[in-house]
Amino acid sequence: MRTLVIIPAYNEEASLPSTVEELREKAPGADYVIVNDGSGDGTAEVCRAGGYPLLNLPTNLGLAGAFQTGMRYALEQGYDAAMQLDADGQHDPAFIAPMVEKMEREQLDLVLGSRFLTSSRPRSLRMAGNALIEWAVRLTTGQKVTDPTCGMRLYGRRVMTHMAYSPVARPEPDTLALLIRSGARTGEVPVSIRERQAGESYLSLGKSVRYMAQMGMNIFILQWVMEKEKL
Ligand SMILES: Nc1nc2c(ncn2[C@@H]2O[C@H](COP(=O)(O)OP(=O)(O)OP(=O)(O)O)[C@@H](O)[C@H]2O)c(=O)[nH]1
Numbered sequence: 001m002r003t004l005v006i007i008p009a010y011n012e013e014a015s016l017p018s019t020v021e022e023l024r025e026k027a028p029g030a031d032y033v034i035v036n037d038g039s040g041d042g043t044a045e046v047c048r049a050g051g052y053p054l055l056n057l058p059t060n061l062g063l064a065g066a067f068q069t070g071m072r073y074a075l076e077q078g079y080d081a082a083m084q085l086d087a088d089g090q091h092d093p094a095f096i097a098p099m100v101e102k103m104e105r106e107q108l109d110l111v112l113g114s115r116f117l118t119s120s121r122p123r124s125l126r127m128a129g130n131a132l133i134e135w136a137v138r139l140t141t142g143q144k145v146t147d148p149t150c151g152m153r154l155y156g157r158r159v160m161t162h163m164a165y166s167p168v169a170r171p172e173p174d175t176l177a178l179l180i181r182s183g184a185r186t187g188e189v190p191v192s193i194r195e196r197q198a199g200e201s202y203l204s205l206g207k208s209v210r211y212m213a214q215m216g217m218n219i220f221i222l223q224w225v226m227e228k229e230k231l
């Protein structure tokens with residue numbers, strides 16, 4: 001199975017070199033592409049200097065647009081699967097291999113990284129949101145997804161087409177719920193996610209609360225409003 005690692009990057013000049021270095025070290029031979037999402041810092045220069053494969057967006061589209069760009073590229077280049085790996089160094093590339101293996105072995109469409117498959121969820125506001133979203137996903141799909149907000153996800157060919165061309169698809173739990181309802185065969189692999197090393201998260205406290213409310217609402221409303229497409 002040919003897999004492309006998509007690295008969305010927005011103002012990640014500080015973290016990107018070590019992220020790429022670690023990827024090369026822990027997943028030798030893995031194909032990857034950086035999607036520079038209209039960064040205002042030296043992200044593009046860092047890519048050019050290091051010779052990293054680069055899709056350079058002229059403007060900031062946000063994570064959804066950046067990831068969709070990577071997905072289209074993956075489809076055009078004939079990849080069988082595409083993985084999201086954040087540029088900020090939070091995702092450990094050591095987990096790529098077990099995720100790919102699980103997809104191949106069990107013939108899955110979607111493999112989700114989960115921090116809480118083998119350990120319990122810590123108590124925090126973000127984690128309360130995580131639990132709420134898990135509940136919404138379970139109610140609307142009948143499936144338990146133990147860590148719906150974890151960004152480490154591997155998308156197989158059948159869901160890549162949807163991710164690349166749907167106007168509403170994004171690497172977020174509402175889209176996951178839609179994909180599962182559309183028949184995506186889904187599995188989980190335990191992963192651990194690191195703290196951010198540098199740069200800034202786009203999730204401030206206010207944004208976190210808005211994100212949870214929006215996700216919860218989308219999962220319920222979109223499911224009923226949108227035509228259920230079969231994959
Ligand atoms: N913030 C932000 N990130 C983007 C954007 N486009 C692409 N990205 C990338 O998307 C990935 C995820 O963004 P993060 O801000 O780390 O989001 P997060 O991991 O959910 O939140 P933290 O746990 O606080 O880091 C990173 O690799 C970013 O560089 C954008 O418009 N804004």
Ligand SMILES: [Mg+2]
Nearest residue numbers: 086088090196
């Ligand atoms: Mg992050």
